[in-house]
Each structure stands twice: as structure tokens, then as C-alpha cells.
Amino acid sequence: MNDSTVTLPWLVIRQDDSGNRYRVGRYATRSEAQKIADSLDSRGHKQLYWVERIGHDGDPEA
Numbered sequence: 001m002n003d004s005t006v007t008l009p010w011l012v013i014r015q016d017d018s019g020n021r022y023r024v025g026r027y028a029t030r031s032e033a034q035k036i037a038d039s040l041d042s043r044g045h046k047q048l049y050w051v052e053r054i055g056h057d058g059d060p061e062a
Contacts, residue, residue: 009054012037017046024049 008026010033015021024040027033030051037049 011052011054012040013050013052014040015048015050026054 008028010027010030012024012033013021014024033051037051041049
């Protein structure tokens, strides 16, 4: 497997206190993404972090 075929279907999303949403990063596994989200969330800021999976069409799954 080379870099062009690596799949990173899990996103960490951040929402700030104004409602703006940002993609923090993409990860290969839900576990990896959740560890990042939990680590960021534990810092105590007003931002909200969560994990989403990207669908086959490239959009986050609902």
C-alpha cells in the first residue's frame, strides 16, 4: 500500500462557541480519532470536539 491508497475515513471536528465548525484532522481508525478528540476536549476550552466518518462520496455521514 502506498500513500495514495491510504484511507482516512474518520474526521475530528471542532465547533467553537460561535458555532463555526472546522476539520481538525483525518484518521484511519475511529479509536485514533476519538483519542485525539478526547485529548483536545480535556483541555477545558469552550470548543466542542466529535468524531464523524466520511461516506463513500466524501461527505461526512449523518
